[in-house]
Amino acid sequence: MKIGILTGGGDAPGINAVIRAIVRKAIQNYGYETLGIKDGWLGLIQSEFTPLEIKNLSGLLSKGGTILGTSRTNPFKSVDGPKRILKNASENGINAVIAIGGDDTLGVAAKLYEMGLPVVGVPKTIDNDLVGTDYTFGFQTAVSIACEALDRLRTTAESHHRVLILEVMGRNAGWIALEAGIAGGANAILIPEKPFDIEEVCEFIRKRHKRGRNFSLIVAAEGAKPKGSEDIVYTSGVDEFGHARLGGIGEYIGKEIEKRFENIDTRTVVLGHLQRGGPPIAFDRVLATRFGIAAIDLVHEGIFGVMVGIQGNIMVPVPLKDVIGKRKIVDLKLYDIASTFFG
Secondary structure, three states: OEEEEEEOOOOOOOHHHHHHHHHHHHHHOOOOEEEEEOOOHHHHHHOOEEEEOHHHOOOOOOOOOOOOOOOOOOHHHOOOHHHHHHHHHHHOOOOEEEEEEOHHHHHHHHHHHHOOOOEEEEEEOOOOOOOOOOOOEOHHHHHHHHHHHHHHHHHHHHHHOEEEEEEEOOOOOOHHHHHHHHHOOOOEEEOOOOOEOHHHHHHHHHHHHHOOOOOEEEEEEOOOOEOOOOOOEEEEEEOOOOOEEEOOHHHHHHHHHHHHOOOOEEEEEEOHHHHOOOOOOHHHHHHHHHHHHHHHHHHHHOOOOEEEEEEOOEEEEEEHHHOOOOOOOOOHHHHHHHHOOOO
């Protein structure tokens, strides 16, 4: 049996640990052949593959990025994309595909499964917003990086009496901003699930000044937006899945704060791809390994059209149709806990 493995969408710390686990168990325990598919679904469209063997696995557990490359290719944007994928999979003897990706990658997987491609999904997004799983790998690493950034920004904010705004990833869900903000002691946390009032944010700053605290830290998810406003975008245009490139909320907040205060200086730090890059923390190495093992086990059992999920520390198969197009958003009860410490 030959198993194809691909990674699509943005990279996340732990992808290579997933690949490592799949290949190791596939070859060692089941005697399967494993084939890397280059650059996501694009590799299946163009028949670009690379053999994966146990000797290729050295150092992957801690290696960031993805050794297979990635892209945001949507095969359904072209007339013959899906047909070429099915044809190339058949001609290259691929009996099953394990797709490591987020909602877009798994959405393609779900459609191809309905067309006859045996596929198992592994949830990958640092935003932690996929339903059917308590956690996605890479999320805790991103939170750890954002928390460290807040710790470092606190010292310079205090020294220069500034308001520092940290912009983190989180298009539709504010999990990174929320958890990093709680752990890093942010004085305000702005998330997509709760449009903010800039006057309320400024009031937090005033409250701190009255207590003699002449600096503030604000963490904002890239998808946060003011009440009654549209998304703030970095540039025009959309990707193949129709997503605009968000960015700029930090600068917006900084300028609005300076309009309302005479003597307050703001600075914005956009964490960007630092959240995605580098080695995963131990939690994500373990989680990614468990996802990889669970995925190849499902292939061996002949269970397809599902995504591996972790629920209450137990690995479970979740039908792709129950995952796609849905969003696991922040529980506002947790946000209420965080808001206790605003200002």
